[in-house]
Amino acid sequence: MKKIILSLVTIAFLVGCNEGAKPKEAATSEKTEMLAPIADSVLETATIYEANIRQYSEEGTFNEFTKDIPALKEMGIDIIWVMPIYPISSTKSKGSLGSYYAITDYTKVNPEFGTLKDFQKLVKTAHDNGIYVVLDWVANHTGWDHVWIKEHPDYYTQDKDGNIVDPLNPETGESWGWTDVADLNYDNMNMRKEMTEDMLYWVKEQNIDGFRCDVADNVPTDFWAEAIPELRAEKPIFMLAESAKAELVPVGFDMLYNWPGLHTMNEIAKGEKPASAWNQLKAEQDSTYTKGTIFMNFITNHDENSWNGTVFERLGDGTEAFAALEYMTPGMPLIYSGQEYDMNKALLFFEKDTINKTKGKFYSIYEKLNVLKETHTALNGGKNAAAYEPIATSDDTKILAFKRSKAGDTVYYIANLTSESIDAEVRLIGDFTNYMTGEKIKLGPAKFALKPWQYMILVK
Template identity: 40%
Template structure:
C-alpha cells in the first residue's frame, strides 16, 4: 500500500509541521509523581537520560496553580486551572520552568505544556471578574463540562473577549518561557475556529507543535457516539497531531479476545480514508488517564504489553511513552495525591531506547510517512507483520501474541540482508524464508 498516495481532501490539511517533528517521539511527564521531590528541578536531571533514549518532545502535564474550591483529593486535579498565568508552587517557580526548557533545548529536546482551555477551577479569578465567560444552566448556575468533573466549570467560547484572553495566555508562555507548543486538553470541546486563529498567532512567534487530546475516528472527552461530531477537522488548520484513541482501545480489545489482531488493518484503512499521509496521529499503550483510570498496560494487555508497545512505536504515527513505562511500572498512579514512581533501575530503558532511536534515525519511519510505503504481510491470526520502506531502506516488524512460537513466511519483497535491532544478529533473508517469533514476542529487522 503506497502511503504517499494522493488523498481527495489533501488540500484542506494546511498545517505546516515544525521540521524537528518529522522523526520525533513524545514523552509525557507527570511532574507530581516523577521524583520524590515532585518538582521541575528534580525532573530536569532526567533530561539527558530521555535524550539518550531517543525522545524528541517532552510533554509536561499542566503546570498551573490548582483550584482549591471543590478540589478532588489532597492536591487536586492538575486540570483544574486556577491561574493561566501562574506556576504551581508544588512544582517550583517560573524561573525553574524556564531553566527546564533551556536545559531541554540544549539537548535538542522540545517542550510542550498541557493547556486546559475548555474549563477552569471554581476559584479562578475569571469566575468573579468575567462570569459572562462561563456556561450557565437555565437557573443561571455555573456548570461542569461533564457531570463527574465537579471540580471545574465550563467556559463559553461564544464570548470574543474570552477568546482574546485565552489566545494571549497561550502567547505569553511561548514568549516568556520559549515553549515549543501545547498538548490541548479535550480539544474537540473547544470550537475549532478558536484553535485555528490561535495557531496563526502562535506561529508568528515561532513554529509551534499542537497536540489535540481528541480522535476524530473515535469519541473522546467523555462523550458518547450520540454526542460526538466527527467533522471537527482539528487537523486541517489547527493541530499537528491528535490522539490515536481508536488504536488504543482496539489493542485493549484484542488483548481481551474481543476483537481479532487483524482488525488493525480495519483501523489503518479508516485512518488512511480520513487523513492524508502528512497528518500525525499519536499511538500509545499508556498515558496519565489510561494508567490511573483504566489500569496499567500490564493489567490491560497482559503478556502482550511489549509486542503492542513495538506496534505503537513502529506503525505509521508518532509514538508516546508515559512516565514510568521504562520502569515497567505495574501500578496505577494516584491522580489527586502524591504517589512517586519507583523506577527500579529502569528495566525497560534499553527496550524503549532501541525503538525510539530507530524511529528517530530511520528514513522509512518518518512520522508523516511521506514518500514511504507501508506494506502488510499475510500472516496467521496470531501474527501481525509489516514492512515500512523508503527507497532502498526498510524496517520489518512482526509480533506474535500467541503463547506458542510462530513462523512468518516472508514474501519476495522482504528479501535482503537485515540487522536484528534487538538481538544484533545479521540475517540473510530470501523469498519464502521462515522468520521465527517466540511466544508473546517480536522481531524488528532493519534492512542493511
C-alpha cells in the same frame, strides 16, 4: 502467484544495537546555542515524553525533573510534554492535592512544583539538550477559584437560573462528572481573546514550543482556527490535540491522539480482535484522515495508567510487542513518566505518589527503539511519513506483518499477537538482522516457529 515462505536461520553471535548507531548525546552545561524553532523535519523522527511533575520524583518539583533531562536526551527524547503546571483550585477539589486540570490562573505556576524561575530553568535545560517543551493547555474549563469566576461569570456556561455549571456531555446534556471544574462559554468573544493572550504569554515570554490541548474537540473548532495562527505569528509551534477528530488538522493541529490504535491493541491483547484488526485500522485511517496527519501512538498515558490499568494489566505478556508496534507504525511514539522504568502501578491522580526510577527491562528497549526511529528513514512518522504496506501471512488472524519504506530504506515488523506458539509463513525472502536481538536471519522457503507474543524488527 507462488507463495514465498519465510524461514529463520539464526547465527549465534550478537551485533551492536543498530550498526554502530548510538543514543543521542546530552548537552554539556557550556552549551548555549539557541534551539531552532520546531520544524516539520523534527516530527519525522521524534519521540515525545509526558512529564508528570508531581509523581516523577519524591520531591515532585520542576528542579528534580530538570536534573534528568540530559538522561532523557540520551534515551532519545525530542519533545517533552509537561502536564499542567498552573495553580490548582481548592474549591470543589478532588483529593487532598486536586487535579492538574482545575486551573486558577493560566499565567502562573503551581507552587507545589516550584517557582517560575525553576520552570524557566527546565525550559532552558531542555533547549540546551535539543529538546522542545510543550505545555498542557486546558481551554475547555477552569477551576472554581479562577479569577474569571468572580470578575467575568459571563465567561462560563450557565444554566437557566444563571448558575455556572461543570462541563456537560453535548449529546445527553448530563454532567461528565468533572465537578471540580467550571465549563467555559466560547460564545463570549472576550473570553476567547483572553484565552489566546494567556497562551501567547507562554510562547512570547517563556519560550515554550507548543501545546498539548486537553479535550481539544470539546472546544469549538473555530476558536482553534483563530488562535493557532496568532500563536504561530510569534514563532513556529507544535500543536497536539487530545482528540482523534480529523477536522482538527485543517485548523492547525499537527498531531492527534491515536485512541483507535490504543483500543485496538487492548482488544488484540485480550483476544477480542484478531491481529488483522491492526492492518484494517491503518487502512481505515488512510482513507479517513488528510495526508500528513500525524498520530501520537501510545500504550499508556496519565489517563490510561491512573484509570484503566497499567500496560502489564491491559497488554500482559504482549506489552513489549505492542511497545515496538507503537514505534513501527506511522506517527510519533509517546513514553509516559515511569513507563521507561517498567512501572507496574497505577499512579494516584489527586494525591502524591512517586514512580520508581530503577532501570529494568524497558529502559534499554526504548533506547534501542529511539535509535531505530532516528536512524531509519523507513520509520519517518511525520507529515511526510514513510509508506506502510501489509505483508500476507499464513494466518493473518494471529500474525501481524508489514513493512515501512522510504527513500530506499525498509524496515519490517513481524509478530505473533497471541498467547499460543504457532508455525508461520510470511511472504518475505532475504538476509536480515533482527534489530532488537542482533541475530542474523536468513529468510527462505520454510515454515518457522513463533513463540507467544514474539516479534521481530528486521533491517537490512
